[in-house]
Amino acid sequence: MKIYEMRRAPNPRRLRIFLAEKGIDLADFEVEQLDLAAGDNLSASFKAKNPMSGVPVLEFDDGQCLSESMAICRYFEVTHPEPPLMGDSAESQARIEMWNRRMELHLLFPVAMAFRHITGHFADREAVFPDYGADRAQAAARMFDFLDRHLAESSYIAGEDYTVADITALAAIDFARVVDLQIGERAHLAAWHERVSARPSARA
Amino acid sequence: MKIYEMRRAPNPRRLRIFLAEKGIDLADFEVEQLDLAAGDNLSASFKAKNPMSGVPVLEFDDGQCLSESMAICRYFEVTHPEPPLMGDSAESQARIEMWNRRMELHLLFPVAMAFRHITGHFADREAVFPDYGADRAQAAARMFDFLDRHLAESSYIAGEDYTVADITALAAIDFARVVDLQIGERAHLAAWHERVSARPSARA
Numbered sequence: 103m104k105i106y107e108m109r110r111a112p113n114p115r116r117l118r119i120f121l122a123e124k125g126i127d128l129a130d131f132e133v134e135q136l137d138l139a140a141g142d143n144l145s146a147s148f149k150a151k152n153p154m155s156g157v158p159v160l161e162f163d164d165g166q167c168l169s170e171s172m173a174i175c176r177y178f179e180v181t182h183p184e185p186p187l188m189g190d191s192a193e194s195q196a197r198i199e200m201w202n203r204r205m206e207l208h209l210l211f212p213v214a215m216a217f218r219h220i221t222g223h224f225a226d227r228e229a230v231f232p233d234y235g236a237d238r239a240q241a242a243a244r245m246f247d248f249l250d251r252h253l254a255e256s257s258y259i260a261g262e263d264y265t266v267a268d269i270t271a272l273a274a275i276d277f278a279r280v281v282d283l284q285i286g287e288r289a290h291l292a293a294w295h296e297r298v299s300a301r302p303s304a305r306a
Numbered sequence: 307m308k309i310y311e312m313r314r315a316p317n318p319r320r321l322r323i324f325l326a327e328k329g330i331d332l333a334d335f336e337v338e339q340l341d342l343a344a345g346d347n348l349s350a351s352f353k354a355k356n357p358m359s360g361v362p363v364l365e366f367d368d369g370q371c372l373s374e375s376m377a378i379c380r381y382f383e384v385t386h387p388e389p390p391l392m393g394d395s396a397e398s399q400a401r402i403e404m405w406n407r408r409m410e411l412h413l414l415f416p417v418a419m420a421f422r423h424i425t426g427h428f429a430d431r432e433a434v435f436p437d438y439g440a441d442r443a444q445a446a447a448r449m450f451d452f453l454d455r456h457l458a459e460s461s462y463i464a465g466e467d468y469t470v471a472d473i474t475a476l477a478a479i480d481f482a483r484v485v486d487l488q489i490g491e492r493a494h495l496a497a498w499h500e501r502v503s504a505r506p507s508a509r510a
Contacts, residue, residue, distance in 0.1 A: 153452065154408055170411075173404035180396035192384035200377035204358055207374075234435045248357065 104132040104161040106151065111138065112210060112273040113171045114158040115306075119269045120175045122303035124182045139223065172202070175266060187266045201260035201267035209249075210274035212242040216281040239281050246275070250288035257297075264298065272298050308336040308365040310355065315342065316414060316477040317375045318362040319510075323473045324379045326507035328386045343427065376406070379470060391470045405464035405471035413453075414478035416446040420485040443485050450479070454492035461501075468502070476502050 105128075107114035121128060136142040136157055143155045152159045152169035160168045160177070168174050179188045188202075189195035218224055219235025249259075249271070259267040275285065275295065285292050298304060309332075311318035325332060340346040340361055347359045356363045356373035364372045364381070372378050383392045392406075393399035422428055423439025453463075453475070463471040479489065479499065489496050502508060 154412060168400050168404055170404045170407040173400045173407060176403045177396050177400035180399055192381050195384055196372050196377045196381035199380045200372055200374045203374040203377060208358060229437075229441045231435055231438045231441070233433075234438045237433045237435070 103130075103163060104134065105158055106134050106136055106148070106161070107158040108136050108138050111157060112214070112277040113156065115273045115276075116171045116266075116269050117158045117174055118306040119272070119303045120187060120266065121178065122306035123185065123187055123264070123269070123301075124178055126178060126182060128306065141227070144227065172266075187264075187269070189265070198260045198265045198267055201265070202270050205259060205267050205270040205274060209242060209245045210270055210277075212238040212245070213274050213278045213281065213283070216242060216283075217277070220281055235281075239283060242274075242278060242281075242283055246283070246285065246288060246291060249294075250291040253290040253294045258294070264301070268294075268298050269303075272304065307334075307367060308338065309362055310338050310340055310352070310365070311362040312340050312342050315361060316418070316481040317360065319477045319480075320375045320470075320473050321362045321378055322510040323476070323507045324391060324470065325382065326510035327389065327391055327468070327473070327505075328382055330382060330386060332510065345431070348431065376470075391468075391473070393469070402464045402469045402471055405469070406474050409463060409471050409474040409478060413446060413449045414474055414481075416442040416449070417478050417482045417485065417487070420446060420487075421481070424485055439485075443487060446478075446482060446485075446487055450487070450489065450492060450495060453498075454495040457494040457498045462498070468505070472498075472502050473507075476508065 105114075105117070107117070118128060136148070138157070142148065143152075143157060148159075149155060151161060151167040154169065156169060158169070158171060158174060160174045162168070168177060176188070179186070183190075186194075187198075189198040216235045216239035218228070219231050220239065221235075222230045222232075224230075252259075256262070258264050259271050272295070275291075278284075285295055309318075309321070311321070322332060340352070342361070346352065347356075347361060352363075353359060355365060355371040358373065360373060362373070362375060362378060364378045366372070372381060380392070383390070387394075390398075391402075393402040420439045420443035422432070423435050424443065425439075426434045426436075428434075456463075460466070462468050463475050476499070479495075482488075489499055
């Protein structure tokens, strides 16, 4: 199997952390680095693998391709159930999906929009709205505040266990530095960040 | 169990269609309608159920609440596995999640952003960027074109079976009328739309 990714981008990092937590060695995959700024993901050959142009993409040995980070994670969750990162019971699966989606919709996506619309990183291929980017940075900062309160009462994002929701939150928060958003004096969020960053998977 | 929702909003509709496809009768739930324009979802009592303020919310009899449409659907997918709407094998679960997320990221979310930023429907509670809204309407229109090509070769969004990805696409496309986006002459998309709209669940 082959993985197309980009080292510094937050979505590929989500997959790398997920695999490391599953004990799946990235060295068992062929890995191809794409340079998104250079437009490597816009080529016809890459769009045949993922018409939406995003990374990461997982390519099976028969040439079939899977994209969307969480779809790829889902594949490995089912094929490698231990340790569960997306829950096991109906209740835990639903609760973890809720928290993971909150981390996407209210943290990772606002951070990504702030990055794209404040810096104009992809101005060669998309319209850029700097005021909207600034608004999204504020939304992400409000979510930092929310998480600081939430993590006063919870060891991890979705409860007492480390899950995919922590992976999404970590990738989003670390990437937020590109728009000067930092944890700062938020003590509970900082303690959580230290806890999840100390796991070997954080360096995957 | 109780469901908090809003009749005309696309996310609650996703859940209602999902339940109907599972053969779960909405009449078995207590259902409370919220008026989002009036700010019913911004009250302290509702934010105690979902701090992110979105609908639908599923409230269990013990008072625990679950939000995020797909997390609620996941709960019912696990408790009522037949018919599978999110796949059964690792491969089909991953492929359907990929397609459902494509329908969210590249269709439902752009349509929702176009609605909010073109109409200013929630201008009492969020900054409005009309040019960004127009840009998102164009992005959604491009996805209509993509789907028309895709559905020339596929009976349903994620392959030959009806899945949650069709539910997301249907909710998004029907809601897109609020920003004057129509299927028009896209024949394959129109045939798919007629096929999925003919299912009793579409009227749920």
